Amino acid sequence: MLLLVPADPLRPHRPDQHFAPEATAAREAGVPVAVVDHDALARGDVKGALGRLPGRGEAVYRGWMLHAERYAAFAEALSAQGVTLRTRAEQYRRAHELPGWYPALTSVTPATTWTAGDGREAFELARVELGDGPAVLRDYCKSMKHHWDEAAFVPDLTDGEAAWAVARRFRELREDDFVGGFVLRRFERFTSAEVRTWWRDGRCVLVGPHPDTPDRPPVDDPDLTVVTPLVAALQLPFVTVDLALRDDGVWRVVELGDGQVSDRPTTVEPARLLTPALTPNLVDHGVVAPD
Incomplete structure (x- = not known):
């Protein structure tokens, strides 16, 4: 397993400060970390974005948003070096762009x-x-x-x-x-701050505040009974689902996003996110119980 994070623009061999805590947590867990030049990726210079990668195998990206086309080029360039992003290009687009996920969640979202x-x-x-x-x-x-x-x-x-x-x-x-x-x-009227939930392979592995309100943890965890089978049916490896409580007491999905480019609230410890995100098989490693 390999974690890829954006490089610091001023110190290109080091992780961007925003993602440095996650890079540190990954290294402490024994996961190699490599940096990529996000600006080069964003302008389509994939070769210029990738430095030397410490090994081959499966990788997870944790970084700034990329257009779906740029992500696809990124995945292709990594593949040429023997590295496979866990989230395929088609899966990234389906999670990152609303038309990809909305049809599956019409009953629980505006x-x-x-x-x-x-x-x-x-x-x-x-x-x-x-x-x-x-x-x-x-x-x-x-x-x-x-x-x-x-x-x-x-x-x-x-x-x-x-x-x-x-x-x-x-x-x-x-x-x-x-x-x-x-x-x-x-428009729907909500009575709570948004809650950001993190999902691996159709299972919710972390519930926490939204990055816009990191100091407002959920008073109550959202009821995911209806949402869970809908998210699982999307067959996406790593996503976030933001929810809020509507004024009639019903939890509603505000947004679904690819977990690789979803921001981590500052009040959520990096290891709490990276453990399920980087574990190759959640059931085998006891992170979640099998059905």
């Missing part, structure tokens, strides 16, 4: 429509299809929730001009990071 591309005509079709009432705008991978009023929240889907103004501003702010198309999610 109603959603999306477009292919950033054209207004397609946006109008998606807006009308979702119906009336408020909505939240994002693209396939990310929202601009820190620009809530101007680029995320659509107060009334029936007001086409106002909705398009939000979409246009969102597109301006995302610039080259815009992925796929516009996504409209029906």
Whole structure:
């Protein structure tokens, strides 16, 4: 097993400071660590991104987000050096981009429509299809929730001009990071902070706070009875599922993401995440009980 993390831009032979605690925890557990140049990966220079790898075999990446196409090139280049990412390129896209996971989770997440591309005509079709009432705008991978009023929240889907103004501003702010198309999610009122759950091979292995609210641990663990078989059916090796409690007392899925590029809250010890993430077989190593 090998852990891959981004290199520090100023000290390219060392892990990026954001991921250094995880690199340290991996090494203490006897797992080799290699650094990759994220900036080179992001611009498509895969050969320039990879240095010498300490061995062959299976690897897990823990780093910044990559476009699905860049991840696929990354996986291919690693394969040429005898290293196989546990999460295949197709699996990464399915977890990283909302259209990949939404159909499997429609019963436990807000109603959603999306477009292919950033054209207004397609946006109008998606807006009308979702119906009336408020909505939240994002693209396939990310929202601009820190620009809530101007680029995320659509107060009334029936007001086409106002909705398009939000979409246009969102597109301006995302610039080259815009992925796929516009996504409209029906607004639901939540009464709790988001909870980030971590999953290996369809099993929840860690429940903790969301990175935006690291000092607000869950008061109660979310009820995963309904969610578990849906996540398992996606057959994804390492994902996160963010949940929040709706005002009617029902836990709802806010987001699903690839676990390799999901941020770890600062209040969660690295080893608590890396033990299940890096263990080759969870059942054989006693991390979870078999069914």
